Amino acid sequence: VIRIVLPAHLRALARVDGEVQLEAGTVREALAGLEAAHPALRGTIRDPVTQERRAFVRFYACSEDLSHDPPDDPLPARVLSGEEPLLVIGAMAGG
């Protein structure tokens, strides 16, 4: 079971408090599980048609930016063990 931390907007949309926990081994599986568990999140983290990550959404774990890694790469071991969360971050932009 991995832990996923969502930004506040998406927590409110999915009506969850705190972290989301689900079974996943990759970012793609994590997103699929997230959308299956919370259909309201469909289209918010990745484009519903292209499945590409939205430009201002980033994935971090273990102080590493996973945003540009292939979505089928295995998540870091500490994420898979539940020690560290997978962070979904809305990028800071603007002034």
Place this chain on the structure above:
Amino acid sequence: MPGVRVLVGTRKGAFVLTSDEGRRQWQVDGPHFGGWEVLHVKGSPVDPDLVWAAPSGGWFGQLIQRSQDGGRSWDPVGNEFRYDGVPGTHQWYDGTPHPWEFAKVWHLEPSLTDRDTVHAGVEDAALFKTTDGGTSWQELSGTARARHRLVLAAGRRRALPAHDPAAPDRRAADLRRDQRRGRLPHRRRRQELAADQPRAALGGDPGRRRRGRALRAPAGDAPVAARHAVHAEALGRHAHRRRGRLLARGERQPAQRLRLPHRRPRPRARDGLRRADPERLHPLPPDGRLRVYRSRTGGDEWEPLTRGLPQEHCYVNVLRDAMAVDRLDECGVYFGTTGGQVYASPDGGDSWSAIVRDLPAVLSVEVQTLP
């Protein structure tokens, strides 16, 4: 007890303002979807408790939310807007081809007859329709074929549907009016629409299909908000293109500038406002003065309405979808500003007061008249 519900979309959420028939005391509820840019909120004519909203954001894309209790609670519905076929490219601002891609929903237009049917006008310009309560959205095939002409014609990349109760698929009539204004190829456009629309909606009343009569006469008192929205959009396009001229001329020659489609006086429908007046009320802020102009002569003569509106140092704007009217006997008029004020007039524009003053910038205002 009759009342009104004003649905306000802002840069950072949606607000629901409710009042009784007197429209003096207001209850403000919100923000809903805090932090999301809500371009449009609109209630269903079929069911007053059924309200649709279109929150979007640069980060998390487009949402469509539906409330079945008059805006107190909301549930997300389908938000996948997939263009029909291969969308191709259109001309970008620098003249280069640019891939056609969905950006956001600008306007939702619930059906006048079916609670599960809604049209959505989107950027990049297209019209989508749901017939299953928002679960799925399909692009209308006629608009799909005309995409490139829509974008070239409008000069913008969005489409806004609107309904007239006299013509349930008034979207077709809107586009026909665009044709008359030289924005779309006429004959071919009609053929394309014919694939989607009932003949009656396309053709309208033959007696009224003459030049200068863009819309069919409204039935009863129903069309106000939607019809107004059409013209607010037209004004908005005008403002985008020729802003300085619009402001400079606004007070001097508003009638000529607006080029309204109805030329002849028509019977009064209500105290204070003529039946078609909502199309002719346009707040403008020239010289730091916020005014609403009203015509009682079919657009030939205009009077500024100022009582209760700031008349100095006011430089807010009113965006294209941010004005509406209710259907009560003494017509109420409402508009929102980029300064976050929502003004209401319960007496057809004679006097105004702010319902709220410090909301985020107002993007849209719609009104429901409650039974």
